[in-house]
Amino acid sequence: MPPQLRQLFRFQESGLLLVILVLGVLLTAFAGTVRTPKFERTADGARQRVFTTDSGGNRNPAFEEKNKFLNSQNLAQLAKDTSFIAIMAVGMAIVIISGGIDLSVGSTYALASVLGAMVLHHFGPEGTALAPLAACALGVLVCLATGALCGLANGSLIVALGVHPFIITLGSMAILRGIAFVATKGQSIGGFPADLREFVRFEMGNGLSVVPLLVMVLVTALGWIYLSRLAAGRRVYAIGGNEQAARFSGIRVGRVKLGVYVLAGLAAGVSAVLSLGYYGAATSGDGQGYELNVIAAAVVGGCSLTGGRGSALGVVLGALIIQMIASGIVILGIDQNYSQIIIGAVVIAAVVLDNVNTWLAKRRLTRA
């Protein structure tokens, strides 16, 4: 094997890239094609259908054959869906690397969305007059602050009570969603200033929303810097790897743990901002079951639930794999209701594979 190739394989995330490539090829091969109406852009930028005129002088709408998976619309959709999950998964990865877990991520996302939506609605077109830009900024701020505060609450309880994070966040998962429901009385909240929606939905090319994608790249980069370049990240790995040894090395374990949950909450807040902009409305039922997808992304991306292992890039690739599977279920015409079963199975398979890998590595060490 040439050294460059070997270098590539030593790259930690190469396995995930390979899985993504294989999934992509398989989906393209088995997706089949679909006939869709053909559109073109007019001079003033609007979309209009294309017509052909046949020999008889009749104008017929033109159609084109597209691969169901490999077409720009589907890929743009996939990128957007991945962004929402991946941003939260980076926060989750940091928590999992520290040896914890945050089950309340979906509820944090819902509460942040709903409170942000209430602010945006209040200062929206039908509410109190405020400069649209200021209204948007306020809404975004409330969203992010809500996320961070939910994380702070989780972290404080975990550190102060010394209870396992699974229990605390299981409780806060219900509590936060309950608060969101009570606050909205179960109603959907919309009517935001148009600017936010226009900004988040800004499209390039054929329907690709670049803003969620760029935010995802930014969050991933920040997560990577935090985990692999900052002293704080090193402390997270140390605590996840061996909490007692970290304490014996003078690391303030409680403080680091607190920070980790705040970051996870903040990441959920960032996702909530994007969803408000993208969908233009929020209800307390948003983000139901996100904890499965987000934890799945982190685990598939190589985070060990025992702590001390994982990376930001791996987790984003994990999120992409999960979304490709979810999208594949739609494309291949499998009943939607099976998607949870399949994603659940993928998580378990990923953990089993990881265990096998660890076992192999251990055996290699022993033989050496």
Next chain:
Amino acid sequence: MSYIEFQSVTKRFPGVLALDGVSFAIPRGTCHALIGENGAGKSTLGKILAGVYTADAGEIRLDGKPIAPANPLAARQLGIAMVHQELAFCPNMSVAENLCLGDLPLRAAGFVDRPALRARAREMLASIHADIDPDALIGTLSTGKEQLVQIAAAVGTGAQVIVMDEPSSSLSAGETRELFTLVRKLKARGLTLIYVSHRMSELFELCDNITVLRDGRHVATEAIAATTPARVVSQMIGRELRAQTPAHLSRPAGPERLRLEALGSPGKFSDITLSVRAGEIVGLAGLVGAGRSETVQAAFGLDPAATGRVLVNDRAIAPRSIESALAARIGLLPEDRKRQGLVLGLNCRENTALASLPVLSRFGWVRRGAERTLADRYQKRLRVKAPSLETIVGGLSGGNQQKIALAKWLARDCDVLLIDEPTRGVDVGAKAEIYALLDELACEGKALLIVSSELPELLGLCTRILVLRNGCLAGEVPRSDFSEDSLMRLMAGVEFAAA
């Protein structure tokens, strides 16, 4: 003739060869001693026989038939049981439930037959004359009683061979007596016992034959009557104890670095006052439970209930705070390096830098160049044998791991080093290197306080030795008066002197 036979048994762990072609035989109905230094492989061999580990190569024969128990249950079915040092039961279940856990007496429809359960447990306990209430929860029993329950479980399930791993290590003198009586009774019933220990006096009192292991190799198997403790010690060590005087003794000690004033912690130790000067190596000796590790941990700020004062360079530091201990440049090499000293999943560089992160980072960014230089310097200085700085610490041998754990504090440039068991689980070669290094550090003017269970280690290395007994300072021995005998007397107290 021989009942159990080991033939070139070999076992490898990551980074260390635990057993290297060990062969010897044990006759039926005898008590066989297995002795060796820490890391010699005695526990590993016992665990292979009991199915906890499986051998990588070699053969074990039981009554002439080759066996290879893949797990403890398989060993049980062959009639081999092990009595562990650590908790082997469910602490929240009763004695009776634990005793019958593998084979609960059932009524129809899967209900547990409680009266039958209790009766069977009582019978098992009576067969070894143990006076224990079958309804008591395991978690409420003393270690000695729990061990008796383990033995009852072994005997009750028809075990013919019982492996005992350091059975007396956490027993009181009275409980040890009871244990000995029981072992003799079991032997009289024809059971074969393998007694893993490093307590010479017990082995000579209790066992028929003795096998000495050293660094995973078989050294000798002899009848107890045909050997002497001195002979066994030299077999264990593999050389005569060299009386090489450490270099730091020839230098005058410097100013006082560390002083503990009336340091105490309720229920652990009390009123510890001691001082260590620059260039001194002070030993802290005592039996298990005397409060040695607890004392050094409290000096490092790890004990939230500590009272008294800790002074470094004549300045009092805030008690119960690791941060202030670190700021005053104290380092602690803890007793259990796997649980307390190292993050096994991180590499050598990261572990070396772990305590120095505030020094190595600017605005929260780790300066990677500086980190690498620092780790590289100490890896070279301590002669750590690892492929690179990026090698995961979990794969290194015990000696190299210990060096990395020590490097963490040297990298932090500590003036005062508290060292708990400097060579536990470290092979002989690395031991000598660590001793030389500690001597070198003292010569450089660092103040060292060393806790150790191995008296020869303290006798060889220290300027003076302080003895703890039941959480109190029992005395101080200057180097001119060093002898194992005088130390043991102080450690064990009057009871031992009278015996």
